[in-house]
Amino acid sequence: MFGIGSDDSNPSFECSAPCNNLGFLQKNNNLEEKISSFKERSSKDLLDNSDRDSRFRRTETDFSNLFARDLLPAKNGEEPTMQFLLEVVDILTNYVRKTFDRSTKVLDFHHPHQLLEGMEGFNLELSDQPESLEQILVDCRDTLKYGVRTGHPRFFNQLSTGLDIIGLAGEWLTSTANTNMFTYEIAPVFVLMEQLTLKKMREIIGWPDGEGDGIFSPGGAISNMYSVMTARYKFFPEVKTKGMTAAPRLVLFTSEHSHYSIKKASAALGFGTENLILLSTDERGRVIPADLEAKVIDAKARGCVPMFVNATAGSTVYGAFDPIHEIADICEKYNMWLHVDGAWGGGLLMSRKHRHKLRGVERANSVTWNPHKMMGVPLQCSAILVRERGVLSGCNSMCAGYLFQPDKQYDVSYDTGDKAIQCGRHVDIFKFWLMWKAKGTIGFEHHIDKCLDLSHYLYTKIRDREGYQMVFEGEPQHTNVCFWYLPPGIRDMPDGQERRDRLHKVAPKIKALMMESGTTMVGYQPQGDKVNFFRMVISNPAATRSDIDFLTDEIERLGHDL
Amino acid sequence: MFGIGSDDSNPSFECSAPCNNLGFLQKNNNLEEKISSFKERSSKDLLDNSDRDSRFRRTETDFSNLFARDLLPAKNGEEPTMQFLLEVVDILTNYVRKTFDRSTKVLDFHHPHQLLEGMEGFNLELSDQPESLEQILVDCRDTLKYGVRTGHPRFFNQLSTGLDIIGLAGEWLTSTANTNMFTYEIAPVFVLMEQLTLKKMREIIGWPDGEGDGIFSPGGAISNMYSVMTARYKFFPEVKTKGMTAAPRLVLFTSEHSHYSIKKASAALGFGTENLILLSTDERGRVIPADLEAKVIDAKARGCVPMFVNATAGSTVYGAFDPIHEIADICEKYNMWLHVDGAWGGGLLMSRKHRHKLRGVERANSVTWNPHKMMGVPLQCSAILVRERGVLSGCNSMCAGYLFQPDKQYDVSYDTGDKAIQCGRHVDIFKFWLMWKAKGTIGFEHHIDKCLDLSHYLYTKIRDREGYQMVFEGEPQHTNVCFWYLPPGIRDMPDGQERRDRLHKVAPKIKALMMESGTTMVGYQPQGDKVNFFRMVISNPAATRSDIDFLTDEIERLGHDL
Structure with missing residues (x-):
């Protein structure tokens, strides 16, 4: 630890190295200047009892000997609390970054029995005794690892998709306010x-x-x-x-x-x-x-x-x-x-x-x-x-x-x-x-128009494409594009029960392969007398034409030999 | 900005100053060593495509020219997204710290019309055009400022009180997973x-x-x-x-x-x-x-x-x-x-x-x-x-x-x-x-026993104290302690409608004064033929005997002259 004084009784100073406190002084380029300016601020803050937010910096904390009981409201719980929350935020911001990264998979699929048996030490069972905060952080990472990235640009499985950053910040605040x-x-x-x-x-x-x-x-x-x-x-x-x-x-x-x-x-x-x-x-x-x-x-x-x-x-x-x-x-x-x-x-x-x-x-x-x-x-x-x-x-x-x-x-x-x-x-x-404030009505309008444009793109792309058949005629009214993919082996079959039976199994099979490869997700279902078909919906602000192209390529890749 | 290379195409390196990247190297004491070690890590990371979490450091970001549209999934949106989220977390962690600080008020009460008119520029109205992220951050601060700290050690107003840090982390993760x-x-x-x-x-x-x-x-x-x-x-x-x-x-x-x-x-x-x-x-x-x-x-x-x-x-x-x-x-x-x-x-x-x-x-x-x-x-x-x-x-x-x-x-x-x-x-x-994992069954048990001990403390304290009257006889079964506070002017009044009428108004008045001074919050209500009485409940893990003492002192202070 560096020599600049820390004073446990004043939360503004529960930071363990001056270097970590320089964030708010970024505009100075010279390190010496920064430290001297930091010292000045420090003395000022000690005198000044104002409401100014102090800033915590993450330090290398050993969480293996810390437990929930060491966090606030525990005595001296402030520093471990801040370090724990910042560590969690680190996990979450990394998750957010990767969610938008197309080289990341949408999901890493496992069957229920696999997760229940415990994946690489990820134990879902609850016990009488507490676990260390280190284990809790590992549990947080694992929970995200084995989940589904609903904000991924290639996640199209539900009507609710995407991960809005302002909305996310709003939820974090909501949980913190807890009312x-x-x-x-x-x-x-x-x-x-x-x-x-x-x-x-x-x-x-x-x-x-x-x-x-x-x-x-x-x-x-x-x-x-x-x-x-x-x-x-x-x-x-x-x-x-x-x-x-x-x-x-x-x-x-x-x-x-x-x-x-x-x-x-x-x-x-x-x-x-x-x-x-x-x-x-x-x-x-x-x-x-x-x-x-x-x-x-x-x-x-x-x-x-x-x-x-x-x-x-x-x-x-x-x-x-x-x-x-x-x-x-x-x-x-x-x-x-x-x-x-x-x-x-x-x-x-x-x-x-x-x-x-x-x-x-x-x-x-x-x-x-x-x-x-x-x-x-x-x-x-x-x-x-x-x-x-x-x-x-x-x-x-x-x-x-x-x-x-x-x-x-x-x-x-x-x-x-x-x-x-x-x-x-x-x-x-x-x-x-908060999202409305941040985007304005026009921001929502832009998002909606963009999603409908994308579904128009998909519709015009596959409408007359070989191997695709639309479930209903004409331009969809919403972003729902409903279609069958017909593997080559089915295309020339005469209409009839056998063809229907085979076609009914195509979407579930492609979907299963898709989930196992983790590349994208899209929903399917039967409707009335219509056998299983894909229902593509676009509400994801991260999706682009390239993701639509990826989806159709993927369906064709996985479904070609069915 | 220092000279260490940043590479926008690699998210691991979207950080603007090496000083801000030293957190994970805390164990080294020498700055030169740190920078050299950082450089080593940097090259390693460029070669290594592993899943290791990289760490973002907050920088002094000018949010006044940034908007929601500049955040992910926008092109080059990663750095502003991370900086924005870290700024929000800074607001939230400061709020958390202050929540547990007894020198902070439980609330800063304003009437609906005051908040609707706009407190010091806090404008609740929605508009067509977007606001800058700087304004959004101000809105976040104001939202917390004019809210109620339900986790404050002296918030006793509801059956749900307290702010559990593990639970909070769990909620942050839940919102991020958004499924x-x-x-x-x-x-x-x-x-x-x-x-x-x-x-x-x-x-x-x-x-x-x-x-x-x-x-x-x-x-x-x-x-x-x-x-x-x-x-x-x-x-x-x-x-x-x-x-x-x-x-x-x-x-x-x-x-x-x-x-x-x-x-x-x-x-x-x-x-x-x-x-x-x-x-x-x-x-x-x-x-x-x-x-x-x-x-x-x-x-x-x-x-x-x-x-x-x-x-x-x-x-x-x-x-x-x-x-x-x-x-x-x-x-x-x-x-x-x-x-x-x-x-x-x-x-x-x-x-x-x-x-x-x-x-x-x-x-x-x-x-x-x-x-x-x-x-x-x-x-x-x-x-x-x-x-x-x-x-x-x-x-x-x-x-x-x-x-x-x-x-x-x-x-x-x-x-x-x-x-x-x-x-x-x-x-x-x-x-x-996550809380169960972190506390174990015994952690919950400890919390519950502690809350019931505290209510026992309150009950035995006021049971025979001058100026208090219990709503029902005997030790409460749960943490609910129901009582009237009788200002001196009422104590000697003969039982009857006039006394009842006056007593009925005492709790609402004390509560109003309590909220205006922002020092503590406790609920009151009538029940059947019983006029307004206080219902104290304890579920808040931050509460101690001193907070119970504070509550009764505060009731006496505010109610003495009624």
Whole structure:
């Protein structure tokens, strides 16, 4: 250790070498000058009790004899705490760098039994006794090593991909703040950020003056569940107190291509999945409005009460946008709640070029919109937005006296917890707010336009390419490009069951090989009577045309001999 | 900048001064040696394409001309990304240090309108154009500045307090991995950690061989909702498809002291809050088993079907533990599902000294247990555990083909997403798993015993102290210590409405003054016919006896003249 004094009682000086303290003096070029300037600063800081942030430097710390109990709030825990956190950050920043490095694999696949048996000492079992911080750091490295790099430019497997640096910083801060959204009292800044951001989203939807209500929920499925609950409360408020038996037999409508969360909600909330009526779609996966009207009429004839219609804006597999205006007309005619599930497609509202795909969304009674999908916000970030004020809170409030005291000294209308079905609620807003600040609305627009351009590139590339067959005709509406890859051995087979059976096995086989080689990831599934096909989706800001080319090359390389 | 070469094409060398690279060479004392050793390492690294982590050092970066678009995945984005993240970490580590520093305030209170008007340039409004990274860093600092330090040793306001360093590191890693729990495919390590941890928790509950099922959910309210859904599916599986009208009139039972989430669930799931029957408690807030049986008999006589009983293990306000064995006897007798809401009290299962308070928990059909409360895990971390295997997945599975493909190359029984009511699910397990590794079971035990010791200290301190009155007699079961502070002007008033009215206003006033001075935070509420009282709870690992003393001194200081 160098001779410059360190004073344990003053946290500004718990650093072990002056050299490591020079970061903030970078602009001086001469080392002597730096040290002398550092000394000056040091004396100044000792006198000056200001709030200026001091800076910690990593030192070579021996973590093998340190344990969790040595960290803060332990006595003298500050230095090991800082060194431990900086070591973790080193692991994380290295991971971030490699995530964007195309020479790194997307994943290093292992079967469950392999990981459970313990890979090279990576032991998942929990024990009674503590492990050293050195082992904890190794565990952190191993956890990342055997995971999947969802931010890798060639990760296309889910609707949520990418690793936004601002969003990441926002999440780190959120975890450090470690608070809860239910009251203004303990989350003043986050509660206000949520309120302002939800208002902005409602303005973008097109509701007058951004009026209405909303909340961030733990994902699109819960947001969709909120929409059904809120609709039920609007039409049959007595269900809240008396249960479903107080209402007539209610039916809900959604596309056969819609997300399964509507079905989960109908089961959970006591409607029953049989009372969720699936709507037929055109060949592109869009609801046929006439089918909706026919089914509404039929349901009424059977003595049911049509209550709720879900229109999907960006379906999971095809990326289809249901025709909202036509559906809204029918909802108005038959007095039904219109929900737009824009979990995946809502992001397109940020793009002047693509928002027309949600034309009519301003007529919806409620909208689900997941910034964690198309807008690249880290998981989780999903909003349920409701046009009419008061219904959401009316539906869920229970006025728990121990949490929401009316006699607080501040305006308690900011205590939003009682409109949630949750009690404690994770802070999902900050990363999103910070990204919006950092990118501006135009930054999101740019990202969305770029993703759609890339999917257009993929579509035009493979549309007429030998060995590819599109699942549906025409330009996709969203970034979903659905296609079969046909290995040469299948191409000339006559259409029929045998060909279908063989084709059904192609995507799973390619996917398995892809995961084993770790080069890229893309999803596949069957849909209706269509055998397994690839569903390519692009929401990853790191992806470029070269990655699209890589993907098709890889599919051809792995699938050629199947 | 010094002369040692930096090579932009190699991320290991994007550092701007050798001085900043010396951290990993700390053991050498001579600067010349360090630089020469650094040069050696540099050449070695250029040749060596190994996976060794390189280390970034913070440099003085001008962020005023940098924007989000300059960060990764931008070309040459690596250096600004690393510098930005390190700058954020500097803000966060400073926040962490100050959180544990008792000379720092718990909060710097402002009213909503003050924050909305913009405090010293902290502008919450979102705009179309991006802001510089410098502004983003300022926003991060301001967000923390105007927030509440929930990890501060004198923050006692909620059941979740404290800032666990290992848990924090776990959350930072979780955000960096940014993945989703629904399939093994994209979260192999986390899915297995969840499985092993849930098994361990079931073993601790006392279910044979830790058998059963479970899932981490977004908080105790959702976990409790799962319990009601699962019970309904067990007894009336046809409700899933046909809705609540397919079942007889079902009734649920819970203590009048229980958490409001049971009521929220009864409203949401279509039972109706009127069909949730509240059970009377003794003066300590524990359910009276005879009252349960009487109400079950009464409900049956009215033609209702008693289906579900919630026993609270650690009530929100009093910290009461319902007598599980006696309740379990009645549940068995009348064939009802027994749920134990151990959101708050479940942590006591980790303590050999205190786990007897949950005696009989092994007879429960399901248990809610929130590690984010008594076990100090960062928010959110809540488990719902179910004794019988298959009910949870039977209840919620919808077999969405696009997500859960049976023809994957690995054992798809690890794709656990379909048993959730969510689709995407946040990774809540890693921080908890990591804390368990780092502390061992005995570390959690020690933490819990310490918190209960502290509350015992508070209880014995104020029990007979002038100016204090306990809300209920006897030693609290959990860390909840409920009391009135009586300012001298009230002490000699005769019991009656006037005294009650004045006393009702004391806690809110003290709390308001406390928040304005920012010195400490503790909750208050009325309960039944009892006017506002303080509910002190201790889950904060940083709290010591001196903080308890500080709290009572502060209450007396602020409340003396009321």
